[in-house]
Amino acid sequence: MEIKKGLEDVYVKETEITYIDGELGRLYYRGYSIYDLAEFSNFEEVSYLILYGKLPNREELNWFQEKLREERYLPDFIIKFLREVRKDAQPMDILRTAVSLLGIEDSKNDERTDIKGIKLISKFPTIVANYARLRKGLDIIEPDPKLSHSENFLYMLYGDRPNEIKSKAMDVTLILHIDHEMNASTFASLVVASTFSDLYSSIVAGISALKGPLHGGANYEALKMFKEIGSPEKVNDYILNRLSNKQRIMGFGHRVYKTYDPRARILKQYAKLLAEKEGGEIYTLYQIAEKVEEIGIKYLGPKGIYPNVDFFSSIVFYSLGFEPDFFPAVFASARVVGWVAHIMEYIKDNKIIRPKAYYKGEIGKKYIPIDSR
Ligand SMILES: CC(=O)SCCNC(=O)CCNC(=O)[C@H](O)C(C)(C)COP(=O)(O)OP(=O)(O)OC[C@H]1O[C@@H](n2cnc3c(N)ncnc32)[C@H](O)[C@@H]1OP(=O)(O)O
Numbered sequence: 077m078e079i080k081k082g083l084e085d086v087y088v089k090e091t092e093i094t095y096i097d098g099e100l101g102r103l104y105y106r107g108y109s110i111y112d113l114a115e116f117s118n119f120e121e122v123s124y125l126i127l128y129g130k131l132p133n134r135e136e137l138n139w140f141q142e143k144l145r146e147e148r149y150l151p152d153f154i155i156k157f158l159r160e161v162r163k164d165a166q167p168m169d170i171l172r173t174a175v176s177l178l179g180i181e182d183s184k185n186d187e188r189t190d191i192k193g194i195k196l197i198s199k200f201p202t203i204v205a206n207y208a209r210l211r212k213g214l215d216i217i218e219p220d221p222k223l224s225h226s227e228n229f230l231y232m233l234y235g236d237r238p239n240e241i242k243s244k245a246m247d248v249t250l251i252l253h254i255d256h257e258m259n260a261s262t263f264a265s266l267v268v269a270s271t272f273s274d275l276y277s278s279i280v281a282g283i284s285a286l287k288g289p290l291h292g293g294a295n296y297e298a299l300k301m302f303k304e305i306g307s308p309e310k311v312n313d314y315i316l317n318r319l320s321n322k323q324r325i326m327g328f329g330h331r332v333y334k335t336y337d338p339r340a341r342i343l344k345q346y347a348k349l350l351a352e353k354e355g356g357e358i359y360t361l362y363q364i365a366e367k368v369e370e371i372g373i374k375y376l377g378p379k380g381i382y383p384n385v386d387f388f389s390s391i392v393f394y395s396l397g398f399e400p401d402f403f404p405a406v407f408a409s410a411r412v413v414g415w416v417a418h419i420m421e422y423i424k425d426n427k428i429i430r431p432k433a434y435y436k437g438e439i440g441k442k443y444i445p446i447d448s449r
């Protein structure tokens with residue numbers, strides 16, 4: 077009996093959304109190279125592309141942007157929850173619970189999946205930014221309909237309009253996190269969707285899987301690691317020590333890429349740019365990350381283990397003003413687009429996801445009453 081542990085190399089669906097070439101380190105959304113999309117496009121356009129399969133024309137983009145803008149606001153019961161919940165919670169737990177609450181409120185709604193999806197794509201940044209401010213004892217900032225999706229995200233965090241470099245860095249980083257084929261969180265959301273459960277429940281499953289440190293939680297772990305190292309001179313000993321203790325380098329390694337993740341290449345440029353502008357602690361952390369990259373590739377590169385998306389995104393998110401434990405929630409704010417798109421693609425030709433487990437225990441055991449055991 078061959079067991080495909082971790083479903084490695086198992087195809088669970090056909091897709092026209094994302095293609096990864098793991099050997100050459102290339103990534104395409106709907107056939108477009110991630111390099112072109114990061115350079116020339118924007119979050120709204122790429123989200124439309126992922127959801128609807130084509131780049132929007134002017135009219136389609138206007139419709140989509142308008143819908144996103146309208147949906148940025150949170151209902152009062154979510155704001156009340158964010159105000160009243162404890163302020164030392166994990167942001168991913170807050171996001172997961174807020175989506176659950178939105179699902180209760182929307183349970184009688186029979187709108188199309190894409191329309192419900194747009195609501196979530198639009199509301200995630202508001203939930204994340206509002207909780208980030210409340211946690212610091214600051215009041216929440218209402219969304220600004222004049223701003224783009226990424227600008228508004230940072231505006232709700234800072235209270236003023238971000239500069240051009242930060243807006244572009246945020247937009248590119250969100251684009252790079254939108255989708256990644258059959259990753260663990262997308263699969264988790266499909267398992268739920270394949271039972272014809274509702275969209276909110278499927279998205280809650282996605283958030284829950286993304287939170288883990290082997291997946292979207294690795295950006296938080298990478299930053300903790302850079303902080304723990306403390307200075308570039310300490311990197312070599314730290315990495316050797318970590319590897320000899322069989323501990324992983326967080327932000328390194330990938331199930332599909334056996335070479336450098338193309339997203340990490342782009343994010344490294346933004347991490348450098350932002351860190352040089354910020355200086356201070358952030359620049360030191362960037363220098364540490366660069367050294368970890370070098371030493372990590374020296375020891376792990378021959379095994380096909382290289383930096384992944386979470387490695388330099390950690391520096392980008394930190395430079396953009398997010399507290400480290402918020403990084404996975406910012407990741408989720410982009411990945412929700414991919415979850416919704418894959419759910420729509422899967423349920424068109426649905427089959428309930430139900431693999432098998434190979435039973436290795438005994439059978440036919442005699443039941444012994446409790447007092448005789
Ligand atoms: C958005 C994302 O999800 S990107 C991934 C984010 N996750 C991380 O950065 C966490 C660190 N990385 C990892 O744990 C893994 O590389 C994963 C989870 C991403 C991929 O896991 P898998 O494809 O199942 O590979 P697996 O865990 O079997 O590792 C294969 C070998 O590489 C080693 N390895 C994999 N990643 C690393 C790493 N980051 N550091 C050190 N060694 C590693 C393993 O120890 C294992 O070695 P062995 O064969 O000698 O036992």
Ligand SMILES: O=C([O-])CC(=O)C(=O)O
Pocket residue numbers: 255256257258259260330331332384385
């Ligand atoms: O594809 C994966 O397994 C993990 C990943 O990089 C992502 O979800 O972005």
